[in-house]
Amino acid sequence: MSQFTQQVILGLLLGGVYVAVALGFSLVWGILNIVNLAHGALVIVGAYITWVLFTRLHIDPFLSLPVDALALFVIGYALQRGVINRVIRAPLLFTFLLTFGINLVIVSLLLLIFTGDFRSVTPAYSGSGLHIGAVVIPYIRLGGLVAALVLAGILWAVLNRTRSGAAILAVGADRDAAQLVGVDLRHIYALTFAIGAAFAGVAGGIISTFQSITPTAGDPYTLQAFVVVILGGLGRVSATVAGGLAFGLIEVLGQSAHWLGSGYANAIAFVVLVVVLVVRPRGLLGRLA
Amino acid sequence: MTMRYIIRMRGARLGALLAGLAVFLAACGGSSSANAPTTGSTIVFGAAVSLTGSQSKEGALTKQGYDLWLDWIKARGGIVVNNVKHPVEIKYEDDQSNANLSATLVQKLITDEKANFILGPYGSAATASDAVIAEKNGIPMVEANGAAQSIFSKGYKFTFGVLSPANKYLTGVIDMAATLSPKPTTIAMLTANDNFSVEVAKAVEDYAPSKGMQVVFTKQYPAAAPDVSGLISQAKQKNPDIVMNSGHLAESIAINKAAEQLGLDAKIFAYSVGPSTPDFISALGGDANYVYDGSQWTPQVKYTPAFYLSVADYVKAYKAKFSSNEDPDYHVAESTAACLAFQKALENAGSLDPVKVRDALASLDVMTFFGQIKFDSRGINTFKPMVVEQIQSGTHYTVFPANVANGSPKYPTPSWSSR
Numbered sequence: 060m061s062q063f064t065q066q067v068i069l070g071l072l073l074g075g076v077y078v079a080v081a082l083g084f085s086l087v088w089g090i091l092n093i094v095n096l097a098h099g100a101l102v103i104v105g106a107y108i109t110w111v112l113f114t115r116l117h118i119d120p121f122l123s124l125p126v127d128a129l130a131l132f133v134i135g136y137a138l139q140r141g142v143i144n145r146v147i148r149a150p151l152l153f154t155f156l157l158t159f160g161i162n163l164v165i166v167s168l169l170l171l172i173f174t175g176d177f178r179s180v181t182p183a184y185s186g187s188g189l190h191i192g193a194v195v196i197p198y199i200r201l202g203g204l205v206a207a208l209v210l211a212g213i214l215w216a217v218l219n220r221t222r223s224g225a226a227i228l229a230v231g232a233d234r235d236a237a238q239l240v241g242v243d244l245r246h247i248y249a250l251t252f253a254i255g256a257a258f259a260g261v262a263g264g265i266i267s268t269f270q271s272i273t274p275t276a277g278d279p280y281t282l283q284a285f286v287v288v289i290l291g292g293l294g295r296v297s298a299t300v301a302g303g304l305a306f307g308l309i310e311v312l313g314q315s316a317h318w319l320g321s322g323y324a325n326a327i328a329f330v331v332l333v334v335v336l337v338v339r340p341r342g343l344l345g346r347l348a
Numbered sequence: 349m350t351m352r353y354i355i356r357m358r359g360a361r362l363g364a365l366l367a368g369l370a371v372f373l374a375a376c377g378g379s380s381s382a383n384a385p386t387t388g389s390t391i392v393f394g395a396a397v398s399l400t401g402s403q404s405k406e407g408a409l410t411k412q413g414y415d416l417w418l419d420w421i422k423a424r425g426g427i428v429v430n431n432v433k434h435p436v437e438i439k440y441e442d443d444q445s446n447a448n449l450s451a452t453l454v455q456k457l458i459t460d461e462k463a464n465f466i467l468g469p470y471g472s473a474a475t476a477s478d479a480v481i482a483e484k485n486g487i488p489m490v491e492a493n494g495a496a497q498s499i500f501s502k503g504y505k506f507t508f509g510v511l512s513p514a515n516k517y518l519t520g521v522i523d524m525a526a527t528l529s530p531k532p533t534t535i536a537m538l539t540a541n542d543n544f545s546v547e548v549a550k551a552v553e554d555y556a557p558s559k560g561m562q563v564v565f566t567k568q569y570p571a572a573a574p575d576v577s578g579l580i581s582q583a584k585q586k587n588p589d590i591v592m593n594s595g596h597l598a599e600s601i602a603i604n605k606a607a608e609q610l611g612l613d614a615k616i617f618a619y620s621v622g623p624s625t626p627d628f629i630s631a632l633g634g635d636a637n638y639v640y641d642g643s644q645w646t647p648q649v650k651y652t653p654a655f656y657l658s659v660a661d662y663v664k665a666y667k668a669k670f671s672s673n674e675d676p677d678y679h680v681a682e683s684t685a686a687c688l689a690f691q692k693a694l695e696n697a698g699s700l701d702p703v704k705v706r707d708a709l710a711s712l713d714v715m716t717f718f719g720q721i722k723f724d725s726r727g728i729n730t731f732k733p734m735v736v737e738q739i740q741s742g743t744h745y746t747v748f749p750a751n752v753a754n755g756s757p758k759y760p761t762p763s764w765s766s767r
Contacts, residue, residue: 179631197609311578
């Protein structure tokens, strides 16, 4: 029984990471209709910022998360305004190509700057955890989950409690109508992408605490963000949270299934994804399109 | 995936290296024939190694190993075959880390460049496709960088591998464990689901019972899995004495971290690939200590070679030639060993005839700085043991077998909470 509890907890902790990664991805997809293939690369940029601050200035990785957010916000704003905005109304394939290219550029830049060596952020408490009976909850993973949920709360508050958030939602609902009532489209596009990038940066900071990072380590996270958004549904913060936690649980419990090798963990997750698409195409909590 | 990118970066240095080599070849090309009274025809070795693409780092290391021997043999004027001194040349092609292209290039080396013999490429995949070409042309190939046994299960007669096969990677750790007290008896075996890793793990499962050990937990995970904490918490339930991982660098780092976080204490942590690289220590710091791995060769081994350089002189020659502060990697050493196998076989054969050299390779039995080189009927060097390394206070020590070791195993590994 305690083993099952342990697995569930580990699944939720992993799910927290997926939530953090998918929040920004979901926002950009939902509002700008861009499937951002460079999202994983932005995540890793955040991870490197945390790593640099940790190794050079000995700043605790969780304290560096706001720095990640700020830096990526600026990068994201400039990237959208300067580059991505040019194809914002182009067919989906163009945005695919462009973001794929941006992904390559970022990864190559990271290689030039940091080389491909494995980097790791190891604060003093990285090995310890909370022991409750036979169940162990590693502190840094717990910190990651808490940070992810805080992020989700911030995103919800920004979208639902601020003027800019209302503008973002308006643009997502109908860009022409939004423009008619005086919303500055270019600014809102860039702002949305910047928020997405900032969240990616924070996710990267979280990831750097438990995983060794390399310039290409972000690639799988783009795919996972995609799955989480499909699973949870587009257009709601709560849907992304549900999708992320569900995906983490499915992966970990899939690994521990005795009748299946854990080599099938990915397969199980994607089978669930297909089932969701067939049975409930809008995702677990998604709005009807 | 990540290693590949590293390589792309460092590949830039290759240009400089090649230029240096060209100057060097030009410098010693003239003098070598002058001091040999009976000079025979030049022996041409062909090698298609990865100088660009995803495996250019490993390809560069392979080439370093070949070139190191080439310098040495050139300084001696060449290989003496039947009292005639034959100058030596190595012709390189770049397979761009593409196994199919590798085969094409080997054919080109044989037909256009008139290569007498083939030195292997980097990697099991390229080696497997080159072996077909060597076989078809009846040209012997000695390879140093393809550990998969599947290469040798096809009945080829002209391909020989100087390195220990995949199934030996972790069995050395079991041999070592059997000598320790209190003797560990239970093993948890984690495996990435790629072919090489599965071959390594299967060998452990087959071999452990013969040493009185039991594999109590075995699980495969997808290669490059981002999170292994679920697996580690399951393994912990079994309370194993030995935790083994057959995978790659990123996974061995992830497993070591998860073991610490979840408090999985074992007497031995041993990983097939990863701990021998400097990245493992820099990523994990003090947590890398006590970890074991299997290695083809280390700069600390104590073999007494019958010819060529001693281990210490080899390390010195490497550092001098490549102006490096780092010791040579085992990829370099095994590549040099492939050249040594050819040299000795040519001397023993007393002929440049490919079939006679092939037969001499088949019956070769010689001790080198890399260890014993002797091939079984399939052409694999099953006679050289893998050595076991342990990280102690941030430094690699060779701890097994005892006769080549420069340290002794620190055993048992202390619990995470007491470190």
